[in-house]
Amino acid sequence: MRINARYKASKPMRAYIPAYDLRVPGSLSEALALMAREPGVWQPFAGGTDLMVLLEAGKLSHKKFLSVSRLDDLRGIEVSADSVILGALTTYTEIQKHPVLRAEFPLLCTAARETGSIATQNRGTLGGNIVNASPAADSPPALLVYDAEIELVSERGARWLPYHGFHTGYKKMQSSPDELLRAVRLPRRAAPWRQYYRKVGTRKRQAMAKGSFAGAALMDNGTSRDIRIALGSVAPLVLRAVITEDSLRGGRITPTVIATAGETLAREIVPIDDIRSTARYRLRVAQNLLEEFLSQISK
C-alpha cells in the first residue's frame, strides 16, 4: 500500500521527448527577437552537458529551449592589448588550447581541464557553465579571481557588468528573461600575479567538486599588495571571499596571519551537507586550500 502510494507520487524516470521544443535560430537578432517576444519562455541551450542529463532523468521541468549553437556572435576568442574576450560558446577544449589563456589565465585552463571528460569538454561551454549557475561549477572561481566581466545582450541593447555579483543566490542571476550571455571579458594584468587553483572531489578527475578554490595575489617582498580568493561548493553560489581578502590585502603573509585567515574564511562561507559531501568536511577543505595557497605565495 505504502509502496504503491510512493510509486504513484514519483516522477517518471524518463522525459516525454515530444513535449520538448528546441528552436535553432540562425542569427543573434532572430534569437533575441524570440526572447523579447516571449520573455522567460525560451531558455538558452548551449552544449547540453547539464540540461540533457536532467532531461534523461525526467527532471527537466522547463519545456521550451532556444539553441544558441548557430549564433556565431557567441563564438571565438579575441585578444587585445588589455583584455581577452571569450564568446559564451567557447568550449572547455578551446579554452585549454588557447596560447594566451594558457600563459596568462592558467587557472581557467586548469578548471577547464578538470571539468568532466574529453567528450564533455568538447561540448560544455563557458557561458553555459555561468548561466547554469551551479555553486559547484568549475570555471567561476577562476573567473572571479581574474575580475571577469560579462556581456548581456537583448533587443534593448548590450551591457557589460562585473561577473562578481552576477549570481545573487542559489541559481539566481542579475539578468532579465530577454537577455542572453554573449561574452566574457578577462582583463590582462600587467604585473605577474601568483596563482593557485585546486578542486577537491571524489576522484582526481571527472568528479563534481566537493570544494574548489582559486586564488591570485600580487606579491611584493612577502606582502600581498592585492589578492583575490574565490571558492566553489561552499555557499549557495560560487563565492568571492571578500572579507578574507580584505583581511590579507596589504599585509605580510605569516603563519599567524594564515591561521587567522582560516578563521575569517570559516565565518564567510556557508557550506552545507548534501549528496556530495558534508558541511564539516567542506569547511576543513576550504581552510586547508586557503592555507596551501597562502603558504605558496608567502614563499
Added chain:
Amino acid sequence: MSETVSRIAIACRVNGEPRRVHVFPMVRLLDVLREEMHLTGTKEGCGEGECGACAVLMNGALVNSCLIPAVEADGAEIRTVEGMANGDQLHAVQQAFLECGGSQCGICTPGMVMAAVALLERNSHPDDAEIREGLAGNLCRCTGYKKIFAAVVRACESTQDTRPVNR
C-alpha cells in the same frame, strides 16, 4: 497527455553517407543512430554523459551522443564504430583490441574504440598519461582497463614506425 511539438527534418552525414530523418527536436542523437538509422553499434550505458559507451565523433570531435539533441546534429559529419572498418579491413584500433583482448562483454568497446580513434587522430604519439586521459571518459566493468590500454599502445605502434615516447 503533454502538448507535443512537431517532428522536424534533420540532414547529416553518417560514416560518409548522407542521411535524412524526421524526429522530435530534443530526441537524442544516440536514439537517432540506433532507432532511426539502425546503427546499433553505438551503445547506451548510463544515459547521462558519464560512461562514454555512446561516444561518437561529431565534426571530428569526440562527443557523448546521449547528450546531443537531434537538431544539434543537423548538418554535422558523424562517425560511428560502424564506419571504422574499411570493408573487411579493421581499423588499426579495432585490430589491436582484438589482438590484446581489449574487449570482454563488449558494451564499452564501441565507445572505447571511438575515444582511442579520436586520441590518435589528434595525437599520433601519445605517452602513457595521454592515453589514460584520452580514455578516461569511458568506463569498463570487465577488463580492468589494462588490456584496453595495451590495445591502444599496440594501435599506436602499428600505425607508426617509431615507438611512442615516455614508455
